[in-house]
Amino acid sequence: MNAPVKIETSLKDWETDQEVRWCPGCGDYAILKAVQRTLPQIGADPANTVFISGIGCSSRFPYYMETYGFHTIHGRAPAVATGVKLANPDLDIWLVTGDGDGLSIGGNHMMHVLRRNVDMQIMLFNNEIYGLTKGQASPTSREGTRSPSSPLGSVDHPANPCAFALGSGARFVARGFDVSKKLPEVLIAAHAHKGAAFIEIFQNCIVYNKDVFDDFAAPKGAEERQLWLENGEPMLFGSEKTGGVRGLALDPAGPGLNVVTVEAGDWQAAGVLVHDVTNRAIAHMLAELPFGPFPMALGVLYDDPRPTFEAAVAEERRRASEGKVASLAKLLAKGQTWTVDGTAPDPI
Template sequence: MNAPVKIETTLKDWETDQEVRWCPGCGDYAILKAVQRTLPTLGADPKNTVFVSGIGCSSRFPYYMESYGFHTIHGRAPAFATGVKLANPDLDVWLVTGDGDGLSIGGNHMMHVLRRNVNMQIMLFNNEIYGLTKGQASPTSRVGTRSPSTPVGSFDAPINPCSFALGANARFVARGFDVSKKLPEVLAAAHAHEGAAFIEIFQNCIVYNKDVFDAFAAPKGAEDQQLWLEHGEPMLFAGGAKGIALDREALELKVVEVTDGDWQAADVLVHNAKNRSIAHMLVEMPFGPFPMALGVLYDDPRPTYEAAVADERERATRGKTRDLAALLATGQTWTVSGTAADPV
């Protein structure tokens, strides 16, 4: 595997001539622009970049990126993306999926691409609804969600995507939301991670689940409900007036007041992105009493799947001559002689 050669590009180099077709006001537009703005800062090469998607509104994404792309089948994008990465580990692979595509029919595939740690960026657009198929409740829909499939309100306990990822042994887990100016920073951090990088992106479905995230993700006025995490920095929010501390007796997180900027006196935690236990606590914080934890929650690399596969192939073939004919003739074989004209 070779280190990618960085090149200079602009946002325009990543835009296609295809008409972008999402509902007016859809959060997908903002995510698309965030990705197109991020890739030039990474020195990414369109000729070395692949976007793989499944089925759903988010899965139109490959059509709108001036790179290679595969629009695959429902829930199976992780399997296709794994095959792409194993066939050519030098490619920069981005997987685009939604809460329905990636956590319902595709939940099993998502789990395995995470536990295997295949080196790719996984963007899961979470709008808590099935948008493309007209608004049914999804695996992340909240209890009480009214939809065509749950007309009197959903009673299913929703999946927490980041908890799912951590439970599947993902080594990088992050969160952002569609219109956030910090989303490109999160995408860049995911790209820098060597391995499967899982990013949950809260995305506003303007038609079927409008403004469901406004309490923490509205374009204006929700900043006090956002806890943006940065490795080595204190967990402060609400303009530094509040922080997250650990109740050492109950072994659970709590919100504390910070006076005169003295976060040490308030015993505010310093974010350690390698602390898996605290990452679990952060993603499980109930919103309302707590802010929404955003940014890089967990980042602790380990060897990648494709590197292990390449190493295994090298060890298995070391000192051996590659001879397909000899392989096919190995074991019990038969030789058929004569011609087609000979009697049977």
């Protein structure tokens, strides 16, 4: 596998001539622009980049990127992306999926691409609803969500994408939301990670689940409701950084963390935690913090690389072929074979 060569591009180089067709106001537009702004920053090469998607509103994404793309079948994008990466490990692969495509029919495939640690960026657009199929409840829909499939309100407990990713063995887990100016920073960090990088992106469905994330994503007062994590920095939030997250020792009744007030900027005296992206236990706690008592944890929750699946497969192939000479003729003649000499049989 060769190191990618960085090239100079602009946002326009990543735009196609296809008409972008999402509902007016859909959060997917903002995510598309964030990705198109990010790729020039990382020096990505359109000729070496592949976007692979499943089925859903988010899965139209490959049509709008001036790269190679593959619009696959429902839930199977991780399997196809794994095959592409094994066939050509030098390709830069971005997998695009949604909360329904990736966590319902595709949950099994998502789990395996994460535990195998296949080198790719996985963007899961989470709008907590099935948008393409007209607003049914999805695996991430909140309890009480009224929809065509749950007219009295959903009784399902919603899946937590980041907790699922961590539980599946992901080595990189992050969060952002569609209109955030910091989303490109999260995407850059994911791309820098060698292995499967999972990014949950909260995305507003303007038609079937409008403004469901306004409790933390609305611009007014956002600093008080968002905890943007930075490695090596204290977990502070609020316009004046007067809120902090502190660890609780041996607290079986709570999430293991609590919110404290920071006085006079002395976050150390308040016991505020310093974020360590390699701490898996804290990452789990951050992923499952209940919003309301806590701010929404955003940014890189966990980043601790391990050897990748495609590297292990390449090494296995190397060992298996070591000292051997490839011969198609020998392979075909191996085992039980027979020869047809072309002589016509005697007439009966």
